[in-house]
Amino acid sequence: MAWTFTSDLDEFPDAAAAWLRRDPVRNTVPLTVIRRLQHGLWREGAMLGWLTTGGEVRGAVLHTPPYPLLLGDIPLDSVPSLADALGERDLSGVNGPLTQVEAFVAVCGRPETSRISHRLYRLETLQRPPSPGGTSRLAGEADTGLAVRWMGEFQAEADPLSPSDNLLPQVEERIGHGEFVLWEDGGQPVALAGFFTPIMGMSRIGPVYTPPELRRRGYGSVVTHAATRAAQEAGADLVLLFTDLANPTSNSIYQALGYRPVTDYAIISLARRG
Structure with missing residues (x-):
């Protein structure tokens, strides 16, 4: 070995x-x-x-x-x-x-x-959530600044130890490949969800972010549904996503959309060498 x-x-x-x-x-x-x-x-x-x-x-x-x-x-x-x-x-x-x-x-x-x-989830049968109003669209070049800001805010909440000082190249690359979906209501973006271009028929949803002042209105559910549909249309027959086990709300939202648990993962930080 x-x-x-x-x-x-x-x-x-x-x-x-x-x-x-x-x-x-x-x-x-x-x-x-x-x-x-x-x-x-x-x-x-x-x-x-x-x-x-x-x-x-x-x-x-x-x-x-x-x-x-x-x-x-x-x-x-x-x-x-x-x-x-x-x-x-x-x-x-x-x-x-x-x-x-x-x-x-x-x-x-x-x-x-x-x-x-x-917790890693795998989509079984996609369920359409109730709509709070609005529609989805792919993020474009003009949305780069917003996507960078929301990605930074997402990482600060979901994984504060991950670096968030140079997200621009990653965001530009994903927007260039059509991997970010925005939900708009009243002509204004209110939520974002990403998906990864399928590999071997597999795509993973992430990140999913709604600004705090716009939460509890259903935007997270509909933008995740839209990103899942976009992944399927891009060729994915296997769609996955991770949830933070400390956030029971997101876990229930994704299960309502048709995602089912697979197994558990962890990110463990280590003490620096003395």
């Missing part, structure tokens, strides 16, 4: 990418991060790793600083050797399936300082 690492995306073997694609549900985040790397985002300091056993790839991980280490659905027995191999790497935290993340924290030698608990 051996881990291999590279900072060159072109050196990431096809077999490792194929291992991620074999389960696009549980490996949804690594797959979308690799897509972003291919589009030129987050390359500075990036590291890609893969596990080989008996000549076959059995796992993959990614690290795009300053974001946490990102685990695919790797074998549990590979976690100690991964932690040992990355012992000298500066990690702010670890993100991935709950069982693997907790196993990594248990052996990495650095205590947990905080965590965000997520």
